[in-house]
Amino acid sequence: MEHKQPKYNVTVSVYLALVLAIAVTVPGMYCSLTGVHLSPLVGSLLFGAGIFGAAFVLSWAAEAAQIDISQALAIAILALIAVLPEYAVDFVFTWKSAHDPEYQHYAIANMTGSNRLLVGLGWPAVLALFVLAKRKKFIVLEPSQRVEIFYLAMASVYSFTIPLKGSLTLIDTAILVLLFSLYTRRAAQLESEEPEMIGPVKIIANMSTGNRRLATILMFLFSGVVIFFAAEPFAESLIASATLLGISRFHAVQWLAPVASEAPEFIVAGTWALRGAAGPAIRTLISSKVNQWTLLVGTIPLVYAISGSSIKAFTLDELQNHELILTGAQSLMGVAILVNLRFDIVNGVLLASLFLLQFFWPDIRMEVSIVYIGLVVVFHILHRKHLLPAARLGLGLKNRGG
Secondary structure: OOOOOOOOOOOOHHHHHHHHHHHHHHHHHHHHHHOOOOOOHHHHHHHHHHHHHHHHHHHHHHHHOOOOHHHHHHHHHHHHHHHHHHHHEEEEEEEHHOOOOOHHHHHHHHHHHHHHHHHHHHHHHHHHHHHHHHHOOOOEOOHHHHHHHHHHHHHHHHHHHHHHOOOEEHHHHHHHHOOOHHHHHHHHHHOOOOOOOOOOOHHOOOHHHHHHHHHHHHHHHHHHHHHHHHHHHHHHHHHHHHHOOOHHHHHHHOOOHHHHHHHHHHHHHHHHHHHOHHHHHHHHHHHHHHHHHHHHHHHHHHHHHHHHOOOOOEEEOHHHHHHHHHHHHHHHHHHHHHOOOOEEEHHHHHHHHHHHEEEEEEEEHHHHHHHHHHHHHHHHOOOOOHHHHHHHOOOOOOOOOO
């Protein structure tokens, strides 16, 4: 029997949002397909806007897909789709790095930047919006969110082995992809509430079954085509713009590139937080973090090997090692804070402050990493009674005492 979908009220502003998201992709697509020469700054804006708009369309299609496919399959697919724009940009840098070693720095910069933005600004921003909207001092997470927290902990602990050996190899690919697979398999076993449809997703949800499925497929295809054609010129324009403006190309790639790919996800999570659904909002960002810290990192050596037509390690220098250590330490800090299923103002300020500290003074990466690790120990001592329940739920074991 077909599941009866509720009918949603669709306002003019909802249609305008869909039209605007599609419209901002047109200039970049036109320039990419026709080979129009653009200045680096204009190229960064047009192609970045294209990825930005496509990311919105992609997220709406992903939400709509949950209506028509099984929960388990939805989780597996959505885990991949949520961070596809980020993957596309990073894969461009990784692919080129097999032929030009300078791009290795950009691949690591983009990956670590997007990961640290999620935790350092994304989580505190959701908390701040929830506090302002609902006048509450903390977010309470669902017990089932221990699954994401557990697998984020596993990926974060493993991430320290990468700088210790100074390279990413296909062994890392196998282990991290396995972690991702275990995470999606475990998440698929959990019961979940049907998500609230917001924005243009309502338009699709109100369609008949056949039209809805067709619209969802077309949105996926449209987003994929835009991201495919915009990713490389965006990456190249960004590097050229940094050179033109006399700023660090490494930091431009690290902090500006993720803005186009991560912003739509931040905006959707922020919208949920303002409506009081802070738990699902944080869950979305944690899930994205798990996906990036497992699948994105894990596929870097695979893409590198395919591009170079040889099995060789993606070697890391001191800067890249320090970036990975800092990102891993921040991830562990996030785990230590959330393991008790409570995210309060003090924790949010702490995450944001440490992020801004290393953002404005990047040369103190290792010092900030040490602070993170010290705080991880403190928080784990404070939250020690929550560690075993998180591990047991993550592994699919029954928790004693409920």
